[in-house]
Amino acid sequence: xxxxxxxxxxxxxxxxxxENLTVYREAxxxxxxxxxxxxxxxxxxxxxPNGAGKSTLVQALLGILPRQSGDISIxxxxxxxxxxxxxxxxxxxxxxPQNFLVDRRIPITVEEVVGLGWDRLGLQLPWSGKRARRQAxxxxxxxxxxxxxxxxxxxxxxxxxxxxxLLAYCLVRPRKLLILDEAPAGLDVRSEGEFYRLLxxxxxxxxxAILQISHDLDMVRRQCDRVICLNHTIRCQGSPNDTLSExxxxxxxxxxxxxxxxxxxxxxx
Amino acid sequence: xxxxxxxTRVIELFQFPFMQRALMGGVLTGAMGGLLGSFTILKQLSFxxxxxxxxxxxxxxxxxxxxLNSSIILLPFAILFALMFSYLLEHTKLWTDxxxxxxxxxxxxxxxxxxxxxxxxxxSIDSLLFGxxxxxxxxxxxxxxxxxxxxxxxxxxxxxxxxxLTLHEPMAIARGISVSAHRTAFIVLLALVVxxxxxxxxxxxxxxxxxxxxxxxxLLSRNFTTHMLFSAGIGALSAVIGIVFSxxxxxxxxxxxxxxxxxxxxxxxxxxxxxxxxx
Numbered sequence: 001x002x003x004x005x006x007x008x009x010x011x012x013x014x015x016x017x018x019e020n021l022t023v024y025r026e027a028x029x030x031x032x033x034x035x036x037x038x039x040x041x042x043x044x045x046x047x048x049p050n051g052a053g054k055s056t057l058v059q060a061l062l063g064i065l066p067r068q069s070g071d072i073s074i075x076x077x078x079x080x081x082x083x084x085x086x087x088x089x090x091x092x093x094x095x096x097p098q099n100f101l102v103d104r105r106i107p108i109t110v111e112e113v114v115g116l117g118w119d120r121l122g123l124q125l126p127w128s129g130k131r132a133r134r135q136a137x138x139x140x141x142x143x144x145x146x147x148x149x150x151x152x153x154x155x156x157x158x159x160x161x162x163x164x165x166l167l168a169y170c171l172v173r174p175r176k177l178l179i180l181d182e183a184p185a186g187l188d189v190r191s192e193g194e195f196y197r198l199l200x201x202x203x204x205x206x207x208x209a210i211l212q213i214s215h216d217l218d219m220v221r222r223q224c225d226r227v228i229c230l231n232h233t234i235r236c237q238g239s240p241n242d243t244l245s246e247x248x249x250x251x252x253x254x255x256x257x258x259x260x261x262x263x264x265x266x267x268x269x
Numbered sequence: 270x271x272x273x274x275x276x277t278r279v280i281e282l283f284q285f286p287f288m289q290r291a292l293m294g295g296v297l298t299g300a301m302g303g304l305l306g307s308f309t310i311l312k313q314l315s316f317x318x319x320x321x322x323x324x325x326x327x328x329x330x331x332x333x334x335x336x337l338n339s340s341i342i343l344l345p346f347a348i349l350f351a352l353m354f355s356y357l358l359e360h361t362k363l364w365t366d367x368x369x370x371x372x373x374x375x376x377x378x379x380x381x382x383x384x385x386x387x388x389x390x391x392x393s394i395d396s397l398l399f400g401x402x403x404x405x406x407x408x409x410x411x412x413x414x415x416x417x418x419x420x421x422x423x424x425x426x427x428x429x430x431x432x433x434l435t436l437h438e439p440m441a442i443a444r445g446i447s448v449s450a451h452r453t454a455f456i457v458l459l460a461l462v463v464x465x466x467x468x469x470x471x472x473x474x475x476x477x478x479x480x481x482x483x484x485x486x487x488l489l490s491r492n493f494t495t496h497m498l499f500s501a502g503i504g505a506l507s508a509v510i511g512i513v514f515s516x517x518x519x520x521x522x523x524x525x526x527x528x529x530x531x532x533x534x535x536x537x538x539x540x541x542x543x544x545x546x547x548x
Contacts, residue, residue: 093443107496111492116429116433126494153491
């Protein structure tokens with residue numbers, strides 16, 4: 001009964017709403033007065049120079065960092081100032097961090113990592129839902145063509161394999177919101193293409209709302225429905241073709257960005 | 270002939286209740302240390318048991334000063350130490366080993382100052398440093414058994430959460446896990462296990478019970494669950510072999526168990542599965 005009501009609320013409201021968000025980091029303003037929303041089935045990129053507050057912003061959205069002021073609402077539920085969200089909402093969010101480096105001495109297999117994506121966490125018996133869990137893990141790993149890696153240690157995989165497994169971690173349960181902090185960073189061209197092919201496929205199949213931080217403006221033009229240019233505050237936002245103009249990028253990155261870009265185009269760099 | 274005589278002597282020795290209690294105590298302590306040790310080494314808290322052992326001297330000296338039994342004051346002191354460590358870890362953001370060093374050395378300094386006011390303390394200090402597994406009593410066994418059940422229930426119910434925290438803390442927070450609550454609960458449990466183990470094994474060797482079986486198990490296991498189970502198993506098995514070994518050769522029991530743990534670790538290093546980790 002309770003779950004039905006929540007689902008109804010979810011379908012009517014934006015997946016993510018941020019209003020006047022301000023976040024401090026190391027006693028300095030990292031994000032100031034930021035507002036935006038994210039609808040189901042859309043892919044929004046956040047771009048901006050290093051130190052612009054992009055990672056801080058997504059970490060505040062997830063409750064990893066505290067916020068100074070502002071409101072955050074995910075799937076119609078407010079993120080409290082003590083950074084709490086109802087468990088069924090948390091269950092529908094997947095987050096892939098900038099650096100997913102696992103200590104190679106930690107004995108955790110691919111199957112176990114994807115299984116953690118399925119688990120509700122908190123207090124639970126280790127054997128609860130064992131059969132459903134195994135089936136979900138098998139299906140998710142098969143979808144990203146990584147079932148054969150299931151017994152491998154996660155730390156022993158290549159960059160491309162690790163990203164595929166992390167996508168399986170997201171896929172293993174129905175999700176509404178996927179937050180990627182430069183998730184494909186460090187991949188070669190082929191692995192990156194494969195990562196986005198899978199991401200697009202699952203976005204369409206699952207209706208994921210995707211919020212991703214990126215430095216790859218060409219990718220943003222190809223892949224995303226909307227872009228937010230951030231440099232502590234939102235400098236501009238809209239469709240990639242309209243928003244990623246030289247004027248807007250200069251406002252976001254500063255004069256040096258445009259000069260560098262022109263130099264590259266003339267082949268001087 | 271000599272072997273047969275020795276075997277008969279050892280069997281006769283194990284007819285005595287104190288040896289049976291020592292064996293039971295060794296198995297319980299070894300299993301608990303191994304079980305929590307598997308997470309302790311992965312969370313890079315190996316130095317915690319060593320530091321708590323050293324800091325326990327302050328608890329004992331306070332007990333002597335107040336005229337209290339050392340085993341009564343040891344556990345509350347261990348919990349207090351754990352809570353203080355957890356608080357400092359969260360609020361200072363300093364390195365784990367550096368904070369443990371601060372707590373350990375300052376506790377030791379305070380203990381020495383307190384002990385300088387007390388004349389007769391050598392007996393308590395000796396038993397604290399070296400422990401005596403042969404002196405384990407039935408109430409100790411009951412407490413150890415209850416604590417082992419507590420460890421199994423806690424790790425059983427939070428296994429997936431502990432795995433997620435060990436794998437990637439920010440991803441765990443994004444899933445709504447309270448890092449602080451889980452870390453504090455784990456550290457308090459570890460402090461209780463180390464606290465009760467000190468009576469049997471002593472301050473000087475207690476960390477071996479937490480660290481060595483877990484490291485040996487890591488060399489033999491390929492996933493999280495087997496690592497945890499192997500670690501508890503190696504801890505218990507080393508205790509049994511160590512106590513029999515000590516009875517056979519008439520050696521001190523605690524150090525004999527640690528030597529057996531080392532032997533298992535060295536054997537594990539030869540295992541082909543370990544080669545991938547040792548490379």
